[in-house]
Amino acid sequence: MKELSTERLDRLLDSVLKPSRYIGGEMNAVSKPFDQAELTFAFCFPDSYEVGMSHLGIKILYDIINKQPWALCERAFMPWPDMADGLRRENLPLFSLESRQPLSRFDIIGFTLQYEMCYTNILEMLDLADIPVYSADRKDGPIIMAGGPCAYNPEPLAPFIDVFQIGDGEDMMVEAISCVRDCKAAGKSRLETLRALAGIEGIYVPAFYEASYNEDGTLASFAPTDPCAPSVVRRCVVTDLDHASYPSAFIVPYTEAIHDRIVLEIMRGCTRGCRFCQAGMLYRPVRERSVETLLRQAEELENATGYEEISLSSLSSGDYTHLTELVTALIERYKDKKVSVSLPSMRLDSIVKQSLEETQKIRKSGLTLAPEAGTQRLRDVINKGVTEDDLIRAVKDAFETGWSTVKLYFMIGLPTETEEDLAGIGVLARDVINTYFSVPKSVRAKGLRVTCSASTFVPKAFTPFQWQGQDEYDTIIKKQKDLADILHQVKGVNFNWHEPELSMLEACFARGDRRMADVLYQAWKTGCRMDAWSEYLRFDLWLDAFKACGLDPAFYANRMRGEKELLPWDFIDAGVTKAYLWCEWQRALKGETTPDCRNGCQGCGMQRFEGVCSK
Amino acid sequence: MKMLVIFEKSKRIRHVGHLDLMRTMQRALRRSGLPVAFSNGFNPHMLLNFAAPLSVGTSGRREIMEVPLSKEISEADFKSALSAALPSDLPCIAVRAVDDKHPAPMSMLRAAAYSIEFYENARPLIDAIPRLLARDTIMVMRKTKSGEKLCDIRPMIYDLCAVDDTHISCTLSICESATCKPELLMDALYAEAGLAERSYCLYTRMQMYGENMVPLELL
Numbered sequence: 015m016k017e018l019s020t021e022r023l024d025r026l027l028d029s030v031l032k033p034s035r036y037i038g039g040e041m042n043a044v045s046k047p048f049d050q051a052e053l054t055f056a057f058c059f060p061d062s063y064e065v066g067m068s069h070l071g072i073k074i075l076y077d078i079i080n081k082q083p084w085a086l087c088e089r090a091f092m093p094w095p096d097m098a099d100g101l102r103r104e105n106l107p108l109f110s111l112e113s114r115q116p117l118s119r120f121d122i123i124g125f126t127l128q129y130e131m132c133y134t135n136i137l138e139m140l141d142l143a144d145i146p147v148y149s150a151d152r153k154d155g156p157i158i159m160a161g162g163p164c165a166y167n168p169e170p171l172a173p174f175i176d177v178f179q180i181g182d183g184e185d186m187m188v189e190a191i192s193c194v195r196d197c198k199a200a201g202k203s204r205l206e207t208l209r210a211l212a213g214i215e216g217i218y219v220p221a222f223y224e225a226s227y228n229e230d231g232t233l234a235s236f237a238p239t240d241p242c243a244p245s246v247v248r249r250c251v252v253t254d255l256d257h258a259s260y261p262s263a264f265i266v267p268y269t270e271a272i273h274d275r276i277v278l279e280i281m282r283g284c285t286r287g288c289r290f291c292q293a294g295m296l297y298r299p300v301r302e303r304s305v306e307t308l309l310r311q312a313e314e315l316e317n318a319t320g321y322e323e324i325s326l327s328s329l330s331s332g333d334y335t336h337l338t339e340l341v342t343a344l345i346e347r348y349k350d351k352k353v354s355v356s357l358p359s360m361r362l363d364s365i366v367k368q369s370l371e372e373t374q375k376i377r378k379s380g381l382t383l384a385p386e387a388g389t390q391r392l393r394d395v396i397n398k399g400v401t402e403d404d405l406i407r408a409v410k411d412a413f414e415t416g417w418s419t420v421k422l423y424f425m426i427g428l429p430t431e432t433e434e435d436l437a438g439i440g441v442l443a444r445d446v447i448n449t450y451f452s453v454p455k456s457v458r459a460k461g462l463r464v465t466c467s468a469s470t471f472v473p474k475a476f477t478p479f480q481w482q483g484q485d486e487y488d489t490i491i492k493k494q495k496d497l498a499d500i501l502h503q504v505k506g507v508n509f510n511w512h513e514p515e516l517s518m519l520e521a522c523f524a525r526g527d528r529r530m531a532d533v534l535y536q537a538w539k540t541g542c543r544m545d546a547w548s549e550y551l552r553f554d555l556w557l558d559a560f561k562a563c564g565l566d567p568a569f570y571a572n573r574m575r576g577e578k579e580l581l582p583w584d585f586i587d588a589g590v591t592k593a594y595l596w597c598e599w600q601r602a603l604k605g606e607t608t609p610d611c612r613n614g615c616q617g618c619g620m621q622r623f624e625g626v627c628s629k
Numbered sequence: 630m631k632m633l634v635i636f637e638k639s640k641r642i643r644h645v646g647h648l649d650l651m652r653t654m655q656r657a658l659r660r661s662g663l664p665v666a667f668s669n670g671f672n673p674h675m676l677l678n679f680a681a682p683l684s685v686g687t688s689g690r691r692e693i694m695e696v697p698l699s700k701e702i703s704e705a706d707f708k709s710a711l712s713a714a715l716p717s718d719l720p721c722i723a724v725r726a727v728d729d730k731h732p733a734p735m736s737m738l739r740a741a742a743y744s745i746e747f748y749e750n751a752r753p754l755i756d757a758i759p760r761l762l763a764r765d766t767i768m769v770m771r772k773t774k775s776g777e778k779l780c781d782i783r784p785m786i787y788d789l790c791a792v793d794d795t796h797i798s799c800t801l802s803i804c805e806s807a808t809c810k811p812e813l814l815m816d817a818l819y820a821e822a823g824l825a826e827r828s829y830c831l832y833t834r835m836q837m838y839g840e841n842m843v844p845l846e847l848l
């Protein structure tokens with residue numbers, strides 16, 4: 015086993031970019047004696063420290079594990095490439111930030127899967143930790159777990175991960191680590207431990223399942239091979255969010271994280287039913303926290319962190335029942351302490367003018383709106399229940415209350431998209447600008463800034479668009495160019511787009527099967543890592559990896575799937591049923607919209623979960 | 630009223646850059662609930678003054694930060710509230726209350742003592758110390774904003790000696806017109822010793838001084 019030498023580590027840290035990423039010891043980080051814990055858990059985030067420390071899930075689970083007196087949770091992040099190379103050169107193992115233990119000494123290593131393009135980093139981190147990347151090669155050492163939104167299609171990672179957690183982690187995590195602790199205390203073997211874990215609701219142990227394929231490459235069968243493994247893995251759901259565990263202190267990084275502030279998770283889930291949105295399907299139904307709970311959490315966190323900003327987090331904060339009451343109370347409480355309140359991911363049809371006026375008392379940040387598509391027809395296809403009038407009313411309100419920066423998010427390559435839909439984006443942008451100039455000079459703020467961002471649509475598992483093929487690379491490039499031309503003609507608009515290469519790889523993994531693991535391994539072996547960072551993405555190596563594995567990216571990214579096709583993630587019961595998703599897909603093609611189920615159950619499948627949907 | 634805070638920035642915290650340290654201190658002061666004075670204006674912020682920023686990687690045994698206050702408070706109360714709000718690796722060692730007219734520590738700073746520690750025997754380097762000190766001028770290349778410049782650091786070296794085989798200590802000028810960082814002194818010492826290869830070492834600023842070598846924190 016590689017040992018951590020203080021001298022070599024000191025020297026290495028003095029030679030890398032931003033060494034403060036690797037030091038730990040931040041305010042509110044735990045310091046428990048490593049050797050006294052009955053169970054040790056290394057929470058690994060497969061991206062940089064700055065990205066990982068901005069993530070809410072890690073804060074919640076770190077807190078929950080450390081709340082157990084017998085357990086210890088420490089953190090590790092993907093080292094920046096200079097540090098990763100340095101660790102190899104100096105023969106040092108990847109270590110946890112808190113007590114600088116080599117990761118291989120932990121009982122469990124848990125990865126959070128937020129984004130497919132972090133997958134090579136998982137292999138890289140395991141390798142840096144001196145742990146065999148394939149489960150089958152691990153005879154002892156830590157059990158490798160993974161959870162998070164991408165775990166809903168776990169197959170591309172199946173050979174590397176021992177245990178997946180599907181669904182809300184709060185309760186399941188305690189059950190899983192208790193199980194491992196008990197197995198460890200009872201001296202059970204690795205296999206016995208995995209068997210015990212497989213019996214917990216929400217847990218998927220890929221080694222206990224087998225897949226076979228048809229001649230055309232589609233999945234022929236998928237079934238458990240061990241009696242301990244359920245044939246359907248059911249997602250875990252936290253029913254009472256108001257009483258769910260939430261940290262009373264956040265770790266305060268020394269170096270600035272991307273989001274370095276207090277986050278209040280005001281609710282989980284969104285039932286508006288946008289058909290491209292995986293989160294909207296995976297986190298059903300809507301569960302809210304009470305204003306009382308949130309104000310208490312804000313106070314605890316403010317005292318414990320000294321942060322200057324509170325942000326409200328959810329999939330659609332504008333839908334939170336008590337938004338005005340909450341925002342008003344927060345502003346009232348914190349204005350003297352110079353703490354600002356910000357509302358991200360606001361749905362444009364529910365912006366409360368009153369809240370806007372309240373927030374700008376403290377600070378005016380930009381207004382972000384996501385119409386997603388340029389015409390009403392296409393917005394109906396994707397079930398984005400927002401009209402042009404809604405949008406214009408929202409920006410008018412914003413301009414009248416002194417905002418002048420607007421960001422508009424769109425997707426290109428949505429199902430049924432035509433040239434007219436792209437042209438519609440230009441029309442919307444022009445209307446936003448005209449709205450600004452229609453507000454009297456004496457009222458509006460100076461310096462209008464309108465930015466249009468276009469990302470490439472990536473079809474995701476467990477959405478009504480899971481059967482849809484992604485646009486081919488050349489089509490995406492052409493659409494991006496056309497849109498750039500259209501927006502070029504609108505004076506005063508900035509246009510950004512995302513690299514289509516990344517969206518294509520994302521599409522392959524988002525609906526990939528077990529064979530994608532070979533591509534992943536091959537790409538990593540030939541040097542791919544940090545793919546989400548454009549300066550490190552090596553698309554050429556990825557294409558080579560597909561070739562070397564005899565697989566075609568188009569099979570995964572661009573192919574239309576049929577109703578009867580067995581999909582690699584069909585064995586997971588995410589709550590929303592395949593029948594409901596298919597029905598939504600058919601409605602989408604007809605341009606029929608589906609209303610938010612808060613006003614009437616649509617029968618998505620969640621009603622089968624006890625105590626989840628009251629309707 | 631202002632409070633001079635003497636704190637230690639060592640071990641893993643030596644890797645924290647100056648801007649990050651300032652933010653860390655601001656947040657600690659916010660957590661402490663102490664009556665820190667804010668600037669006026671659109672974006673009010675704390676006006677913390679540090680005697681001298683440390684380079685990333687260099688430790689500081691007795692660093693000094695000046696905190697303007699909006700209300701009187703006893704030294705003991707201030708120290709205990711701040712200590713409770715600081716991460717354990719960034720301890721507050723002492724505080725001293727001064728009145729608003731007290732000159733900023735940075736303006737009184739003249740020199741600093743450093744300790745330079747090696748993991749391995751540094752004898753060949755140490756042997757070069759008397760030869761270096763015997764020189765009338767010591768010309769080194771110094772990076773400035775406008776590029777590199779040759780300058781004489783001999784008058785900026787107040788003291789330089791070996792403590793033992795792995796440990797050098799020195800006192801160097803640090804003020805607006807004449808600052809010599811310990812790394813620069815080491816450049817000269819390596820050149821004097823004729824050694825091409827560098828040994829890894831850790832730098833620690835042990836103490837800062839004002840006029841007549843009076844510790845800055847007492848001025």
Ligand code: SF4
Nearest residue numbers: 611615616618621627
């Ligand atoms: S079961 Fe009905 S109420 Fe519950 S999330 Fe699904 S559609 Fe909405």
